[in-house]
Amino acid sequence: MMRAENARSVVDGNAIAGLLAELFAQDMTAMDGECGGCGARAPLANSVVELDEVAAIVRCRSCTHTLFTVLRDGERLRLRIGSLVALEGP
Numbered sequence: 001m002m003r004a005e006n007a008r009s010v011v012d013g014n015a016i017a018g019l020l021a022e023l024f025a026q027d028m029t030a031m032d033g034e035c036g037g038c039g040a041r042a043p044l045a046n047s048v049v050e051l052d053e054v055a056a057i058v059r060c061r062s063c064t065h066t067l068f069t070v071l072r073d074g075e076r077l078r079l080r081i082g083s084l085v086a087l088e089g090p
């Protein structure tokens with residue numbers, strides 16, 4: 001008897017456009033972020049943010065590791081991932 005085929009398909013990144021739009025369209029501050037530095041898990045709204053005109057450095061409230069940084073360069077935004085290892089919707 002043959003085993004059932006795995007239904008996973010391998011495609012290019014265009015296939016995740018809808019998933020990414022769904023993920024990032026919600027209130028990101030309500031999402032739980034998991035810190036790879038200490039394992040703490042908390043809504044991003046509870047993190048500590050160092051903010052100025054060009055950057056928002058988002059730190060874990062438990063261990064102070066940088067979870068991620070958002071940089072503004074004129075009209076462009078850049079997201080640099082630090083110790084953030086997971087995001088989970090509310």
Ligand SMILES: [Zn+2]
Pocket residue numbers: 035036037038039040060061062063064065
């Ligand atoms: Zn941490």
